[in-house]
Amino acid sequence: MGKRIVIALGGNALGKNLPEQMEAVQHTARAIVDLIEQGNEVIVVHGNGPQVGMIANAMTELTRSDPQKYIPCPLSVCGAMSQGYIGYDLQNALREEMERRGITRGVATVLTQVEVDPADPAFENPTKPIGSFMTEGEAEQLKRDRGYDFVEDSGRGYRRVVASPKPRRIVELDTISSLVAADHVVIACGGGGIPVLPTGNHHLKGAAAVIDKDFAAELLAESLDADYLVILTAVEKVAVNFGKPDQQWLDELTPETAGKYVDEGQFAPGSMLPKVQAAVKFAESKPGRSALITLLDRAADGIAGKTGTIVRA
Ligand SMILES: Nc1ncnc2c1ncn2[C@@H]1O[C@H](COP(=O)(O)OP(=O)(O)O)[C@@H](O)[C@H]1O
């Protein structure tokens, strides 16, 4: 029987520029439509780390080129722009792939806002890597020039880090729910959602942050009563001692073993840690729910229990 699956798609799997993204989404669409063809209901949440960093950088360069003419663009608006252009490519790739296979389903991107807590301690401690990977020297230069914070990202280079508060409420949840109930393929909470703060008078104020899409996908999966949370990234399995000679790939994780590894610092903050934490939260949220962390190409095999790291209580 088909399952309701929320897929969290890594921003790093979407390519580093527009042509790369165009190609990547075609590949992504084939893997997602395979799951739809097998009778599953699929809701897609995508990342935006590289993309929102690129947009923020471009907007900052514009302002620096002529501060009288171009006023600074808030990070929340950069997030909204990233949802728009990634959704545009993904939506088209999914529509084309479904049409090719004779599947008559609507596909829609919902521009999604996600409420965060203004008192979230994450605002004081930036952990979310965005933008491109740099050398240590380039990062130091930008830190001096612009005051950005940087972190070394899982052995891949240095990246700017921004605040990443936890998602509390998906503002457009009813709209997403209605589209899913009407059998449409929905792309929502892109980039973790546009972070917004309640103001108490109906207005939602954009926050200078990037929400982790794994946590947003988890919240969406719980809210839509999904069976499965599938986190697709650049590794086939979660590892302990990642990148070390005694690295060991894990087929399965329980909340208890995951907790032990988290305490040992096995999972990098801003990359593997949120995935494991989101997977555990979903697996613990209701009996029968499980989460999978694997490579995009292995999604169908992972759901069939053949690969990936499965997280279940
Ligand atoms: N313990 C670990 N096991 C597997 N991968 C890890 C681990 N710790 C860090 N990583 C890194 O985390 C990356 C996934 O995070 P990231 O690239 O930020 O995700 P996303 O796909 O959401 O963009 C992997 O490609 C790997 O380089």
Ligand SMILES: NC(=O)OP(=O)(O)O
């Ligand atoms: N917003 C977000 O989590 O993006 P990545 O998946 O690119 O890290």
